[in-house]
Amino acid sequence: MMIVPSYSSANFLIISTHYKDPNEEVSIQKESREQRAESREKKKKKKLRRMGGAGGVAVVVVILILSEWTRGGNAAQHVVGGSQGWDVSADLTTWASSHTFKVGDQLEFKYTVGLHSVVELGSESEYKNCNIGNAVTTMNGGKDMVKLSKVGTRYFVCGTPGHCAQGMKLKVNTLAASVASANTTDSSSSSSSSSTLKSYYVYLVLTMLLVVSITINFSSYSK
Numbered sequence: 630m631m632i633v634p635s636y637s638s639a640n641f642l643i644i645s646t647h648y649k650d651p652n653e654e655v656s657i658q659k660e661s662r663e664q665r666a667e668s669r670e671k672k673k674k675k676k677l678r679r680m681g682g683a684g685g686v687a688v689v690v691v692i693l694i695l696s697e698w699t700r701g702g703n704a705a706q707h708v709v710g711g712s713q714g715w716d717v718s719a720d721l722t723t724w725a726s727s728h729t730f731k732v733g734d735q736l737e738f739k740y741t742v743g744l745h746s747v748v749e750l751g752s753e754s755e756y757k758n759c760n761i762g763n764a765v766t767t768m769n770g771g772k773d774m775v776k777l778s779k780v781g782t783r784y785f786v787c788g789t790p791g792h793c794a795q796g797m798k799l800k801v802n803t804l805a806a807s808v809a810s811a812n813t814t815d816s817s818s819s820s821s822s823s824s825t826l827k828s829y830y831v832y833l834v835l836t837m838l839l840v841v842s843i844t845i846n847f848s849s850y851s852k
């Protein structure tokens with residue numbers, strides 16, 4: 630699209646009005662129409678430039694969200710007991726030994742409400758003896774979430790009489806997040822295996838956004 634530079638058309642208008650030739654009337658009208666078209670074009674440019682700026686802001690916001698997402702992607706959610714869930718039938722010792730627990734991970738205790746409960750104990754001896762008299766916490770929601778917020782060992786047993794003695798107990802050893810991420814033996818925690826895929830998507834999205842924002846900026850300046 631051809632655009633007459635603003636200063637020349639403004640000069641033309643001044644000159645035309647100075648002469649006040651009736652023959653020039655038509656050309657003045659024509660010129661002012663051109664001017665109007667021009668100012669519309671300017672507004673459009675301004676708008677596009679603003680859109681380019683907004684695009685830049687959007688890119689920054691998305692980068693922040695995605696970096697948060699990938700950082701969170703290292704944390705896993707472990708459904709205690711796997712498909713069996715938090716149950717007497719589950720082999721919780723085997724389940725625990727086949728999982729790597731790290732700071733930031735979550736345990737999910739899934740069970741039938743009323744049938745079981747989750748009792749956290751404060752010591753190894755209480756855990757060994759199924760002594761729930763001095764419990765740290767008791768949960769009975771049927772879908773209880775426990776966040777492993779620091780390094781160390783935590784003990785969970787079922788509060789239903791007899792269940793702990795039957796093996797319904799779980800000892801979780803939480804490792805530091807950096808140590809655990811080097812440990813790739815945890816195959817069943819969903820997020821650790823998909824973190825590579827996640828970062829691939831992040832780069833894909835970022836590249837797309839970059840191209841879009843560059844295109845918007847470029848088109849706004851080239852017009």
Ligand SMILES: [Cu+2]
Pocket residue numbers: 716717744745746787788789792793797
């Ligand atoms: Cu139980």
